Amino acid sequence: MSDVPINKRRSGSNLSVPNADALDKAADVEGRSLWQDAFRRLKANRAAMISAIFLIVLAFICFVGTAFVPWSYEEIDWDILEATPPNFATGHYLGTDSLGRDLLARILQGGQVSFLVGILATSVALVIGVSVGATAGFVGGRVDQFLMRFVDVMYAVPLMFFIIILMVVFGRNFYLMFLAIGFVEWLTMSRIVRGQTLTLKNKEFIEAARASGGSTTSIILRHIVPNVFGVVIVYVTLTIPQVILLESFLSFLGLGVQPPMTSWGALIAEGAQEMEITPRTLILPAVCLSTTLFCFNFLGDGLRDALDPKDR
Amino acid sequence: MTSVLEIDGLTVSFSTPDGDVSAVSDISLSVDAGECLGLVGESGSGKSQTFMAALGLLADNGTATGEIRLDGIDLLSASEKKLNTLRGERIAMIFQDPMTSLTPHMKIGRQLSEVLIEHQNVDTKTGWARALDMLNRVHIPAAERRLDMYPHELSGGLRQRVMIAMALMCEPEVIVADEPTTALDVTVQAQILDLLTEVKDNLDAAIVLITHDLGVVAGLADRVAVMYAGRIVEQGTVGDIFASPAHPYTQGLLACTPRLDVETEELITILGQPPNLQNLPSGCSFHPRCTYVVEQCKSERPALEVMNNGHIKACFRPHVEA
Amino acid sequence: MSDAFLQVRDLKVHFPIRTGGILIGRYTPLKAVDGVSFDLNPGETLGVVGESGCGKSTLGRAVLQLIGATDGAVSWLGTDLTSLNKKELIAARENLQIVFQDPLASLDPRMTAGDIIAEPLLNYRSTMSKAERRMMVEGIMERVGLLPRMINRYPHEFSGGQCQRIGIARAMILRPKLVICDEPVSALDVSIQAQVVNLLMDLQRDFGLALLFISHDLAIVRHISHRVLVLYLGRVMELADKAALYATPRHPYTQALLSAVPIPDPTQERNKDRILLTGDLPSPLNPPTGCVFRTRCGKATDLCASQTPKLERAGDGQEVACHHWKD
Incomplete structure (x- = not known):
């Protein structure tokens, strides 16, 4: 064994050897994070990308478009006072509803409400759900028991009933509705986050963080939250359509937004009453609503595939 | 001696989102009946994929080209049906992790006898009797009771014995053992190695032992092939490889393995990192880590060169017998 | 002490x-x-x-x-x-x-590798400036054999050995x-x-x-x-200086362990005497009474089942927990 390539260099300093350096010639200095990888995969998913672009465009039209429509959503065209077909001369590009209000303006305004509900209520659910779930999962023990039993109890309360009571007690308030829906939707979120946290908690890098002197709060913020974020973001995109649907249902029941303000759900409710005479007033908002839901679901699926390529 | 299994110019590549990756590039090997071939390499060297290809067990995105002949039958062009009759009956595999390769919800007896029922058309009773006989042959204590047990009720060592029993059921001509002892503790590993030695001495089967552990190879193999970055870099008898390794990689591997029988002052290391298969170095794949590198190594790939006694190496540097 | x-x-x-x-x-x-x-x-x-x-x-x-x-x-x-x-x-x-x-x-x-290595600094040297931290991280990266310019890369972009160097850093x-x-x-x-x-x-x-x-x-x-x-099984069998343990292992378990390790040398590996232990590790939920190793030990007697052996001196810098180490 005298002929062995004896390398007496210590491993710690071997990077000064030029050919070892050559190994990393291809290395670029900036790393590519898991997020960037996921985004790259998402970009390759055509259905999800089309959905995302469509949603952005639709939201943009809803929020900006109202400025370019000649009529406002609450304005009654006293010359008409009934449902009319599209008429470019009067500026009712999609016609009017039974009270003579411009349908396009109302659909756009309804879209604003639906998007706002979707995003705000989901944010409420996100904040509560992630903090409760991560705390319960990471701290464990009695805290976990208490929080999760509380969630169980909340699950047992009939949701519709809960929202209806809130609406009746506090009156129909636009923002209360966001809060009410958010309060209902955080339950599942907290369970998902807790489950993820439990698996993460036993990972060695959490133990490593504790050994490096991290406190509980800093570990939750620095390690747990960023790592559950992938799952959470998928769930968020799937919660938004649920919330929009829930709001529509409430509005359909007459518990949602207050007239003359409207939402897609309220428009559908109004349209449904006249669907035999003017199917347009039902079909147009219904198409908007279902395409939006469809796109959110597609985007959610795409995100799930992109963030967790192993499960595909 | 005749070769039972011959691999000729085998290339295995996988298509990934980042492009095609060659796990195995143009390798040729043969194993004789009654012989044990040790296939040594580190993770990613392609040692497992070579035989996964032979058994038709490549992942969906993998393709194999070249020829793998079992007793003259080309396995790569064989139909799935034909492969099914060959697998288990004439070529069997022992995996690293017995827990994942045994069906969790089936009793041991049934799993063992099913191999026979499928391939040799025996009835259930004979199947179970032969299964019991086989469990005794691999020295499983209280074998009769074990037939009625499920895999999770057995310890790691016993499960690996069951795996070996299953591989031996049809008395195949070729047994491929892929890291058979890596998941086991040292003392249990010693028991399993003992059993494998017994199997080797008593059967006329060709055994392929895939491992990263040079100690395991030293104890069992007759011939050794060393793989690096998807290619065979050296091949020879176990005596030649250990006493007079010709390729710098083999020399380095032997030198950097700490030994129980020798006190070493400082471990000798192989520099750098294992190669990235997606971005292999030009010329000889080992050249960035090699101490004897010359200009030729960077541009040209050394061909396999036969020395005396069937000892083969892929290196430009002339070999000096130790 | x-x-x-x-x-x-x-x-x-x-x-x-x-x-x-x-x-x-x-x-x-x-x-x-x-x-x-x-x-x-x-x-x-x-x-x-x-x-x-x-x-x-x-x-x-x-x-x-x-x-x-x-x-x-x-x-x-x-x-x-x-x-x-x-x-x-x-x-x-x-x-x-x-x-x-x-x-x-x-x-x-x-x-990123840099953030991972810097984490203990955030916890224990919170007054340190960002630039100082970066300098320390680059210093230690170099010391453990990582290129400091890889500071912004993520763990999955490193090989196993490099990841372990990050962990060591x-x-x-x-x-x-x-x-x-x-x-x-x-x-x-x-x-x-x-x-x-x-x-x-x-x-x-x-x-x-x-x-x-x-x-x-x-x-x-x-x-x-x-x-x-x-x-x-959670108990000390033998505690000894390296030289003593590898030259003269006293505990039957140590002896079996040492003999079970395969040696990368065909002649030695094929000719050595292996002490083969029978059976597997007992369940730690229900360990054997007395000496926990007795169920797999060739030297076990009734004494081993009834009495747990204490660690005792068995030569210079060597302690062993076995009733029969002298045999």
């Missing part, structure tokens, strides 16, 4: 395992570590060997108090770590670090006095193992570290350790 560095006395870690009961569970203690004592001196390496399930990883974590001890004491520079509250413990950990087995799993996949950046190495090389390829072992030995020499080196690989332990502790 007041100036002792690390003293572990009769350390016990028992995990309650639910073994029955419908509403109110019935629990049986799993004795992962059961009465382990040893000392560690500055700059010394103590190897801890044993098979899976022998409690060696639990022992390492219990020394750091990452897992609470059921009983016994871990005294570090005179203070008993088991008696400290959360805050004091975090303060004490500045000098105690750990390197894990799985190099990739021990790094947060969403953080994180453990070393505070210049701790004791580092627990929990199987730091067993997940690495052979050619990389030697690099990491040499790196650890280098760092130990330069920083005057004490190492608790946990491994199942007796050959590597022989290479790196000064003294070796052999564990079986």
Whole structure:
């Protein structure tokens, strides 16, 4: 064994050897994070990308478009006072509803409400759900028991009933509705986050963080939250359509937004009453609503595939 | 001696989102009946994929080209049906992790006898009797009771014995053992190695032992092939490889393995990192880590060169017998 | 003994395992570590060997108090770590670090190498400026053999060996006095193992570290350790200086372990006498009475079943827990 390539260099300093350096010639200095990888995969998913672009465009039209429509959503065209077909001369590009209000303006305004509900209520659910779930999962023990039993109890309360009571007690308030829906939707979120946290908690890098002197709060913020974020973001995109649907249902029941303000759900409710005479007033908002839901679901699926390529 | 299994110019590549990756590039090997071939390499060297290809067990995105002949039958062009009759009956595999390769919800007896029922058309009773006989042959204590047990009720060592029993059921001509002892503790590993030695001495089967552990190879193999970055870099008898390794990689591997029988002052290391298969170095794949590198190594790939006694190496540097 | 560095006395870690009961569970203690004592001196390496399930990883974590001890004491520079509250413990950990087995799993996949290595600095040197931190991180990266320009890369972009270097850099950046190495090389390829072992030995020499080196690989332990502790089912079988343990193993279990390791030399490997142990490790939930090794031991007698052997001196710097070591 005298002929062995004896390398007496210590491993710690071997990077000064030029050919070892050559190994990393291809290395670029900036790393590519898991997020960037996921985004790259998402970009390759055509259905999800089309959905995302469509949603952005639709939201943009809803929020900006109202400025370019000649009529406002609450304005009654006293010359008409009934449902009319599209008429470019009067500026009712999609016609009017039974009270003579411009349908396009109302659909756009309804879209604003639906998007706002979707995003705000989901944010409420996100904040509560992630903090409760991560705390319960990471701290464990009695805290976990208490929080999760509380969630169980909340699950047992009939949701519709809960929202209806809130609406009746506090009156129909636009923002209360966001809060009410958010309060209902955080339950599942907290369970998902807790489950993820439990698996993460036993990972060695959490133990490593504790050994490096991290406190509980800093570990939750620095390690747990960023790592559950992938799952959470998928769930968020799937919660938004649920919330929009829930709001529509409430509005359909007459518990949602207050007239003359409207939402897609309220428009559908109004349209449904006249669907035999003017199917347009039902079909147009219904198409908007279902395409939006469809796109959110597609985007959610795409995100799930992109963030967790192993499960595909 | 005749070769039972011959691999000729085998290339295995996988298509990934980042492009095609060659796990195995143009390798040729043969194993004789009654012989044990040790296939040594580190993770990613392609040692497992070579035989996964032979058994038709490549992942969906993998393709194999070249020829793998079992007793003259080309396995790569064989139909799935034909492969099914060959697998288990004439070529069997022992995996690293017995827990994942045994069906969790089936009793041991049934799993063992099913191999026979499928391939040799025996009835259930004979199947179970032969299964019991086989469990005794691999020295499983209280074998009769074990037939009625499920895999999770057995310890790691016993499960690996069951795996070996299953591989031996049809008395195949070729047994491929892929890291058979890596998941086991040292003392249990010693028991399993003992059993494998017994199997080797008593059967006329060709055994392929895939491992990263040079100690395991030293104890069992007759011939050794060393793989690096998807290619065979050296091949020879176990005596030649250990006493007079010709390729710098083999020399380095032997030198950097700490030994129980020798006190070493400082471990000798192989520099750098294992190669990235997606971005292999030009010329000889080992050249960035090699101490004897010359200009030729960077541009040209050394061909396999036969020395005396069937000892083969892929290196430009002339070999000096130790 | 007041100036002792690390003293572990009769350390016990028992995990309650639910073994029955419908509403109110019935629990049986799993004795992962059961009465382990040893000392560690500055700059010394103590190897801890044993098979899976022998409690060696639990022992390492219990020394750091990452897992609470059921009983016994871990005294570090005179203070008993088991008696400290959360805050004091975090303060004490500045000098105690750990390197894990799985190099990739021990790094947060969403953080860059630089952030991972800098994490202890955020916790213990919070007044440090960003630039100072970066300088320290780059310094330690160079020291452990990583290119400082890879500071912004993510763990999945490194090979296993490089990930382990990141883990080592994180453990070393505070210049701790004791580092627990929990199987730091067993997940690495052979050619990389030697690099990491040499790196650890280098760092130990330069920083005057004490190492608790946990491994199942007796050959590597022989290479790196000064003294070796052999564990079986949570109990110490033998504790001896390296030379004594490998030359004259006294405990039947140590003898069997040593003879079971395959030697990379065909002639030796085929001609050596192996002591084959029968059977498998007994369940730690229900360990044998008396000496825990007796069920697999060739020398076991009635005495072994009734009486637990104590660690006793068996030569210079060698202690063994066996009734029959003289036979």
